[in-house]
Amino acid sequence: MSLLENYSGPALSISGLGKVYDNGFVALKDINLQVDQGDFFALLGPNGAGKSTTLGIVSGLVNKTQGNVSLFGLDIDGDVYAAKRLLGVVPQEFNFNQFEKVQDIVITQAGYYGIKVKEARVRSEKYLKALGLWDKRDVPSRMLSGGMKRRLMIARALVHGPQILILDEPTAGVDIELRQSMWRYLKQLNEEEGVTIILTTHYLEEAESLCKNIAIINHGVIVKNTSTRELLQELHKQTLVVDLIQPYAKRPKLESLQLNWLDDSCFEVDVNKGTAINELFNVFNQANISVNSIRPKANRLETLFVDLVRK
Amino acid sequence: MLAFIQMHHVAFNTILMKEIRRFMRIWQQTLLPPAITMTLYFIIFGSLIGSRIGEMSGISYMSFIMPGLIMMSVINNAYSNVSSSFFSNKFQRSVEELLVAPLPNSVILGGFVFGGVARGLMTGIIVTGVALFFTDVTVYNFWVLSSVVFLSSILFSLAGFINALYANKFDDISIVPTFLLTPLSYLGGVFFSTDLLPGQWQLVSQLNPILYMVNGFRYGMLGVSDVNLVTCYTILISIIFILFYIAMRLLNRGKGIRP
Numbered sequence: 001m002s003l004l005e006n007y008s009g010p011a012l013s014i015s016g017l018g019k020v021y022d023n024g025f026v027a028l029k030d031i032n033l034q035v036d037q038g039d040f041f042a043l044l045g046p047n048g049a050g051k052s053t054t055l056g057i058v059s060g061l062v063n064k065t066q067g068n069v070s071l072f073g074l075d076i077d078g079d080v081y082a083a084k085r086l087l088g089v090v091p092q093e094f095n096f097n098q099f100e101k102v103q104d105i106v107i108t109q110a111g112y113y114g115i116k117v118k119e120a121r122v123r124s125e126k127y128l129k130a131l132g133l134w135d136k137r138d139v140p141s142r143m144l145s146g147g148m149k150r151r152l153m154i155a156r157a158l159v160h161g162p163q164i165l166i167l168d169e170p171t172a173g174v175d176i177e178l179r180q181s182m183w184r185y186l187k188q189l190n191e192e193e194g195v196t197i198i199l200t201t202h203y204l205e206e207a208e209s210l211c212k213n214i215a216i217i218n219h220g221v222i223v224k225n226t227s228t229r230e231l232l233q234e235l236h237k238q239t240l241v242v243d244l245i246q247p248y249a250k251r252p253k254l255e256s257l258q259l260n261w262l263d264d265s266c267f268e269v270d271v272n273k274g275t276a277i278n279e280l281f282n283v284f285n286q287a288n289i290s291v292n293s294i295r296p297k298a299n300r301l302e303t304l305f306v307d308l309v310r311k
Numbered sequence: 312m313l314a315f316i317q318m319h320h321v322a323f324n325t326i327l328m329k330e331i332r333r334f335m336r337i338w339q340q341t342l343l344p345p346a347i348t349m350t351l352y353f354i355i356f357g358s359l360i361g362s363r364i365g366e367m368s369g370i371s372y373m374s375f376i377m378p379g380l381i382m383m384s385v386i387n388n389a390y391s392n393v394s395s396s397f398f399s400n401k402f403q404r405s406v407e408e409l410l411v412a413p414l415p416n417s418v419i420l421g422g423f424v425f426g427g428v429a430r431g432l433m434t435g436i437i438v439t440g441v442a443l444f445f446t447d448v449t450v451y452n453f454w455v456l457s458s459v460v461f462l463s464s465i466l467f468s469l470a471g472f473i474n475a476l477y478a479n480k481f482d483d484i485s486i487v488p489t490f491l492l493t494p495l496s497y498l499g500g501v502f503f504s505t506d507l508l509p510g511q512w513q514l515v516s517q518l519n520p521i522l523y524m525v526n527g528f529r530y531g532m533l534g535v536s537d538v539n540l541v542t543c544y545t546i547l548i549s550i551i552f553i554l555f556y557i558a559m560r561l562l563n564r565g566k567g568i569r570p
Contacts, residue, residue: 060569061410062569063570080413082413084411085413087411096408097400099336108325111324111325112325112409112414113318114317114318114321114322
């Protein structure tokens with residue numbers, strides 16, 4: 001990694017990136033993006049927005065029509081081999097040979113990076129153990145569960161020691177427990193080993209809890225590129241879910257707040273950001289509404305995301 | 312520079328060994344069928360019909376068809392190994408493992424082509440073993456024999472690779488073997504000497520590249536050939552260069568693998 005010793009620029013730099021597919025579909029229009037070293041970055045967008053195309057171009061899986069991409073200052077066209085050595089990719093769909101054994105898949109991938117079998121065995125053991133797949137090392141990959149297959153793809157992407165890891169919907173179809181263990185592993189990878197991570201996801205709570213910075217892409221254009229904190233500060237309203245001590249056969253109405261009743265003992269209410277909880281309690285008390293608990297509705301980023309991509 | 316070469320050497324070996332492991336793992340589909348097919352050819356064409364034909368080009372019919380049958384197996388297996396393996400990689404998207412890695416296209420092409428060569432040669436050895444049960448196997452010129460079979464395997468592995476790049480479904484990789492390779496093999500002097508053909512058909516047969524491979528190989532085994540050896544090598548090497556150029560161009564453009 002001597003190439004990187006004196007480099008302090010962005011891990012990923014994209015400028016003027018465009019992609020028009022052979023059928024004339026314009027997937028990307030003049031994308032400009034920078035991801036700093038050590039960042040945990042989310043690229044969000046609805047289906048067909050251009051997320052996978054962007055990451056596909058960075059990974060060498062899609063030809064670009066225009067623009068430049070560099071990884072740690074290495075142009076992916078000019079310094080293609082050096083740039084690719086810094087990159088690990090976990091694609092959206094399972095893309096390994098279903099008939100090969102788990103450890104063979106990881107060792108073979110290491111071989112593509114010029115790592116000899118002896119060393120590849122050591123590395124594959126390290127990552128398969130870290131991702132809880134060591135017991136399955138001699139099992140044909142088709143016998144693995146969906147979550148295990150995802151973890152296998154992560155192990156395979158890490159075997160050559162990349163400095164930047166791209167994950168295209170890494171937790172799609174993974175149960176919540178496993179998803180959280182994958183989050184922990186990725187966080188550790190980012191914080192302790194300094195690996196820059198870029199992910200796309202449809203689980204916005206995943207982006208909110210993991211990522212320091214977020215870009216939102218829609219119709220092939222970046223519509224937002226900022227820190228997660230700043231993005232969330234843009235929310236002017238938040239939705240609270242209020243559980244009541246007892247059900248109300250006749251549902252009370254308030255002049256100052258619009259209540260959206262979910263059932264007789266629970267409603268949602270939109271409040272301005274920064275509204276004091278005491279103030280709310282006062283309003284509910286005055287209306288003789290006895291509150292048991294108040295919690296924010298699922299995900300704040302989701303609200304903002306929907307607003308942005310609707311524009 | 313040395314590290315760069317070493318790295319790509321490891322990568323090339325990885326692809327090659329993966330290909331060899333693949334066809335060895337499914338030997339019932341890859342190595343057994345040619346042995347059975349060729350046994351039937353030797354029994355039916357060599358023993359039963361051949362005994363009534365007598366001699367061809369001054370040698371027994373069984374001995375005459377043996378080099379052609381071996382070469383036919385080598386050609387078909389070299390071709391189908393690369394076309395089916397690379398297309399499967401495309402189909403399962405495991406080709407992406409190669410595309411994200413720091414691999415020059417020449418290493419990818421070389422790995423798959425030599426995987427095809429390995430299967431072609433292994434099949435050739437198996438069929439030669441089968442032939443030993445029916446006739447004596449002789450080697451007239453080892454260097455001609457080995458070079459012709461090696462070059463032919465490369466040529467058809469390259470052709471199989473190009474087929475796989477263009478293929479969009481599994482049917483697309485069986486069209487060429489069925490409608491092109493098999494007719495050309497049968498008309499390529501495997502079962503007869505081109506001397507038996509009428510004048511104009513002799514000229515037409517000379518457009519068939521398999522004729523040169525079969526006859527070059529036959530020369531290496533028996534010392535008889537319908538074609539000039541220099542022409543045989545010139546045609547083989549020229550086609551290899553052309554196919555290599557086409558395959559590299561398609562790979563560089565990302566034909567069939569990179570939208």
